[in-house]
Amino acid sequence: MLLERIGLIDIGSNTIRLVIFEIDEHFTMFQVQNIKTPARLFQYLDKKKKMSQTGIDVLIKVLKSFKSVADQYQVSVLMPVATAAIRQSTNRDDIIAQVRKKTGIEMLLLPEEKEAFYGNYAVLHTTQFPSGITIDIGGGSTEVTYYENKELQQYHSFPFGVVTLKQMFFDGKEHNDPKAIKKMQEFVKDQFKSIKWLSKKQVPIVAMGGSARSIANVHQRQVNYRLAGVHGYRMYKNDLQRTLDLFQSLSIPQLQNLDGLSRDRTDLIIPANVVFNTLFDEVKAPVFLFSNKGLREGIVMEYLNNKYENKAFSVFNIAAQSVSRIAASYHTLAHVAQQRVKLVDMLYEELCRLGIFEKNPEMEKLLHFGSYLYYLGQFVETGASSQHTFYIISNSDLDGISHKERVSIALLASFKNRSLVNQYLLGFTDWYTVTQIDQLQSLGGIIKFADAINDSHMEVIQDIKINKTKNGHNLVLYYKGDILAEEYRAERQRKHIERLLSGKLNIIFTEI
Template identity: 80%
Template sequence: MLKELIGLIDIGSNTIRLVIFEMDENYNLFQVQNIKTPARLYQYLDKDKVMSQKGIEVLKKVLKSFKKVTEHYEVNVLMPVATAAIRQSKNRKAIMDQVRDEVGINMILLPEEKEAFYGNYAVLHTTQFLNGITIDIGGGSTEVTYYKDKEIVNYHSFPFGVVTLKQLFFEGKAHNDPKAIKKMQDFVKEQFKSIKWLSKKQVPIVAMGGSARSIANVHQRLVNYSLAGVHGYRMYRDGLQMTLDLFKSLSIPQLQDLDGLSRDRTDLIIPANVVFNTLFDEVKAPEFMFSNKGLREGIVMEYLNNKYDNKPFSLFNIAAQTVFRLAASYHTLQNVAKQRVALVDMLYSEYCRLGIFVQNPDTEKLLHYGSYLYYLGEFVETGASSQHTFYIISNSDLNGLSHKERISIALLASFKNRSLFNQYISPHLGWFTVTAVNQLQQLGGIIKFADALNDSHMKVIQDIKISKNKNGYDMFLYYKGDILAEEYRAERQRKHVERLLDGKLNIIFTEI
């Protein structure tokens, strides 16, 4: 399969952005270029919704520049999509004709339902919630969907966004004018209440787009969050109120210096935050999560799922797909990783049978992913493979997994000894109970021992049984073939499995 370069131009009401995606042979999507300009096309619409020639010239200038970039990268497919500002323009045909004739780009005008669909598509294929509400607030419109069992049930496009809210309520007023904010809150609340299917749904809300990303970034800095990235980051009502109170308390120059807030959103961030708070209250949501994947990713994912028979982006098997692709990116040997997982399963089952662990499907999932990714950092540098493994996994957006699960997998996959484990978990200790920390350390030891049992990569160990004797335990390792390497490594790593038992462990290799 050849690598694909897909150029997507998102012509929004507030910003115009070019993203060039590259898909590799493992179906991983990477951004090789990401450029935006705050064109604010919506401000060029007059009261009759006609875009001025000045606005059209701004659009053409940006698109000419972006087209040159796509030509430089030699993109395979170019998708220039236009949303609310062009969609709501009475002269949209004239705009599109000018762009086609003078720039050589045929814009794709997205209907409201398609804009909602693509944002939802990205969320459904990159997050784990089966049921939820998505919100994508742009400059001139706000798309909201309700999905159940990962299928859209309802959608609505509201004819307001951060730019229109600013125009409606803050014209000639300060960005944080209390009366303007109150009027805006009442207006947004009334708009949401008009859509009956939103009321008291009590499902998580997933927010996407630049405004959502900025709020998440600011909140992470306020609470000294210990992990990078906002995809999958969760907030609650008090956190949303915390960021809104902060934005209201700061002047525009102070907002421009605020860590995490994009400078071109300083006058628009309060309207966005108010919309999120109001929707949270209307839905009675249990939590508010941010998705770094939205309209642009949804368009590209659907295109690739339609193009390839194997559907590269899964709806229900997201986490496993993400883990396997991460492993492939670092040249993990699939047959070795699968054997390690099989050995870990055998060991875990035996420890559960002995009552040392209680069988738990969530624990098994983390064990599978941690053992599959074990020491993938060897690809970077063998001498520091544990450190590289923890860094790579903990700083990767693992779609379909929570941030806590990501750290758990990173701890398991990088396990070398208790000292390094304690060093890695230190910034995240508040996320885990003492019992959970101890169990992760024990499970990491099991993975390390399982890795030793396939030292030759020849799959010689066929089965594992543990039985109690009068002095401790016997571990029978049933094998076929030459077990010289495994015998040596197992003795060296026995401490990791022996310390789970209340007695001495005898390791007995038995040929079958």
């Protein structure tokens, strides 16, 4: 069910973008339209920070076009927000008045602290780290925040972005001029050092925005990364240096043909990469990762949380919400998935009691998610449920879940047999030890057996006990109701439990 269709126009210093979100009853944010134009409004500011009429006309032309698109989509709410280029303009009141008169659009001018707040808000609600530094580098400003235990502690807006850095250090010079790059590095380093709370924080850095996304995309192509999407993608110091070295080694025409790099960022990507490298060093960060959720998503998330009394997005239940939403997107029956999780929990507890597994909270979390999403790919095609399930989950942005965890969940949710697991693992074998692979295969078998003993979807199995006997084990399934389907499927899938236990396995159905 469609709750709302929200249009957000992000009027940045470098680009202007319209994103239209459809919000369903699960608060899933579907992007139904995403268009941009590299207006580069910052170039229309003179030395006194006054925007020329030419720049204002460019802005009005773009907004008229975007408003007609939003009208076509019949958005319920249109949110036009302006950042550094308009904020820093000495004639901003005139710009806002002209836009209002000629387009009917009332621009919301975001103060520095609100721009930083919204980017941070998106990160807090979509990433797993409880503490970290966020950075959002735009065309004319760079917002940096520090959060601890999922609460914003500090923020600062630096009056430079990729466009201004280009103007300051590369005017009349090549995009990769070594002396210009060195001077820029020194300038950025001094800027970051002036903010004492940044120094040696030793927490993850989360980057958002188009420049960050381009760097992550390029790096993924360079290392032949198998997963889609940059949300949650991790890079380290040597990775950031690798992309910077690559960008410096290429001419503008070569950069325009570089796979993963947006053509309108070719002359701006070196300043962005330098800023990220410098911040990494200043913070002494353990990891640098990317979020595809930023200012725009933060604005919409806060709007929905305010309107629906904080029911839309949680900072502490991110992964579970994300799993629930992808399940709903593929029409998973919630009561069937919940019963499967319940049965998996019972089996896992009994196997832990018998010493087959050691209790592990992280593995339990993956087991829950994998069992909840089991065979969600059957919505695409029943005959290839396993294959579709693995592909969908492994290539979906799951908030609050790392890329390795995403693959692990995909392996569990798609489990059919061990040979398919090995097939899916091609390209990921260096992510797992042999022991971890064997454990994932065993847990996948538990999920498959649990699904079998809920074959009728009537929730007939009420409890499970495993008792050791002289020759093996008895698996006792306590039930209420008709178990015809469950009896048949349990016998067919018994091997997945039998493999974990020594000796003979007797399956006993006991009515209660």
